[in-house]
Amino acid sequence: MVASTFADAFRFMPSHFSLLLEKAAQTAELAFAALAIALLIALPLGLWLGHRHRGLLLALSASSLGRSLPSVVLIGLGIAILGVGFWNNAMALVVLAIAPILTNTYFAVEGVDSDAVEAARGMGLTETQILTRVELPLGLPLLLAGLRIAAVFVIATATIAGIFGGGGLGDIMARQVTYGLGGVFAAAIWVAGLALLTAAALALAQRAASRRTAPRA
Amino acid sequence: MTGFRLADGGGPVIPNYGEPSACLRHNGWFCTDWIHEHWGDTLQPALIQHIQLTLIAVGIGFVIAFGLALVALRFGFLDPPLGVFTDFLYMIPSLALFQLLVPLSGLTVTTVEIALVSYTLFILYRNIVVGLRSVPPDVLESARGMGLTRRQTFLRVELPLAMPAILSGLRIAIVATISIATVAAFLIQDGLGAPIFDAIGTPDLFKTELLAAGGLAILLALTADLLLAFAQRALTPWNRLR
Numbered sequence: 353m354v355a356s357t358f359a360d361a362f363r364f365m366p367s368h369f370s371l372l373l374e375k376a377a378q379t380a381e382l383a384f385a386a387l388a389i390a391l392l393i394a395l396p397l398g399l400w401l402g403h404r405h406r407g408l409l410l411a412l413s414a415s416s417l418g419r420s421l422p423s424v425v426l427i428g429l430g431i432a433i434l435g436v437g438f439w440n441n442a443m444a445l446v447v448l449a450i451a452p453i454l455t456n457t458y459f460a461v462e463g464v465d466s467d468a469v470e471a472a473r474g475m476g477l478t479e480t481q482i483l484t485r486v487e488l489p490l491g492l493p494l495l496l497a498g499l500r501i502a503a504v505f506v507i508a509t510a511t512i513a514g515i516f517g518g519g520g521l522g523d524i525m526a527r528q529v530t531y532g533l534g535g536v537f538a539a540a541i542w543v544a545g546l547a548l549l550t551a552a553a554l555a556l557a558q559r560a561a562s563r564r565t566a567p568r569a
Numbered sequence: 570m571t572g573f574r575l576a577d578g579g580g581p582v583i584p585n586y587g588e589p590s591a592c593l594r595h596n597g598w599f600c601t602d603w604i605h606e607h608w609g610d611t612l613q614p615a616l617i618q619h620i621q622l623t624l625i626a627v628g629i630g631f632v633i634a635f636g637l638a639l640v641a642l643r644f645g646f647l648d649p650p651l652g653v654f655t656d657f658l659y660m661i662p663s664l665a666l667f668q669l670l671v672p673l674s675g676l677t678v679t680t681v682e683i684a685l686v687s688y689t690l691f692i693l694y695r696n697i698v699v700g701l702r703s704v705p706p707d708v709l710e711s712a713r714g715m716g717l718t719r720r721q722t723f724l725r726v727e728l729p730l731a732m733p734a735i736l737s738g739l740r741i742a743i744v745a746t747i748s749i750a751t752v753a754a755f756l757i758q759d760g761l762g763a764p765i766f767d768a769i770g771t772p773d774l775f776k777t778e779l780l781a782a783g784g785l786a787i788l789l790a791l792t793a794d795l796l797l798a799f800a801q802r803a804l805t806p807w808n809r810l811r
Contacts, residue, residue, distance in 0.1 A: 422786050511665075512662075525665045526664065536665050
């Protein structure tokens with residue numbers, strides 16, 4: 353039974369290649385739009401709070417709250433407020449992505465060795481310079497780790513949108529009657545692939561960033 | 570897959586209960602009369618089912634993850650493949666995993682539990698391994714020097730020192746499971762996902778049921794998170810500052 357589903361999935365991939373590609377593009381569009389909006393909100397806030405060493409409670413409760421919001425509930429509320437479509441799903445995903453980005457950014461900047469920050473301050477660097485030249489480079493690995501967690505989580509959760517007519521690879525997963533179990537499995541493999549590719553891209557970015565900052569540090 | 574429950578009054582129109590209130594007729598956001606009327610037959614049972622789903626999944630997941638972690642610590646070469654295996658389980662989207670298990674175990678709670686357990690493994694396994702491994706070697710050395718047996722060292726030194734990581738893993742796993750368990754209603758009428766899916770599936774989207782059941786799911790997760798945060802503090806008094 354399992355083996356035949358596996359075989360079906362690998363037959364489904366070439367026969368429905370253009371469908372999978374189209375749906376994967378929809379999932380990627382939705383996930384990346386949500387991530388971009390979440391970054392715009394959470395990154396400046398996390399950097400600022402971390403730099404000022406304020407808002408520990410906010411950072412901690414953001415992560416608790418973010419974890420506690422079931423995606424099904426958020427997407428349902430999105431539909432109730434905005435109707436079925438791209439933006440209600442994007443809104444739900446933005447809310448989910450903010451938590452890990454905000455918390456990790458906060459702890460990335462807040463956790464930078466205070467001796468390094470004091471030394472920079474003693475050398476006459478302004479607060480902005482301290483943030484961009486000392487705290488950001490040193491905190492970058494943790495910050496990017498948060499982004500990676502958020503990205504993988506958002507891509508996997510974007511499929512839930514398919515249940516409620518949100519399109520994307522979740523659309524195939526929610527319609528076993530049409531595409532068969534092989535199709536469901538094929539779509540799942542593509543989602544995992546998309547998540548892996550994104551995580552790998554962010555890991556590469558992380559390595560490139562740390563190489564660029566290394567001589568200065 | 571989740572049928573509409575018209576017979577037992579799951580929708581906004583309740584023909585057998587007399588006139589619906591103005592709030593229900595306008596599909597209001599929070600019609601207290603509906604909540605009063607359906608607390609006993611819809612919301613409370615769903616909440617209890619949800620708690621059961623979560624506790625069983627995390628309980629079984631914890632036992633398996635603990636066993637795997639002990640194996641990985643004893644035979645170090647097994648750690649990378651076990652880590653990759655639990656990672657892989659976590660990457661299968663829940664919507665797909667629930668369906669993929671149906672041919673094996675049918676449209677049952679067992680199917681849902683297997684999927685939920687497999688998601689907890691990723692979080693719990695990592696945290697238990699990291700926690701047990703973070704015990705400094707000189708601490709182990711001095712425990713041995715004090716004449717503790719291997720078993721005593723594990724129970725009195727390694728386990729307490731690994732407790733913060735294990736508890737934070739449990740906390741994340743429980744909250745995540747509460748969230749993922751709502752997706753289970755795509756398969757079977759069980760847990761808080763059932764009224765949530767019903768509400769979304771109702772023509773016009775039944776807002777009161779969505780908000781009541783969804784609110785309960787969020788409250789349950791927040792309560793669990795808070796309780797475990799207190800447990801973390803109580804059980805690791807030496808770790809208060811963080």
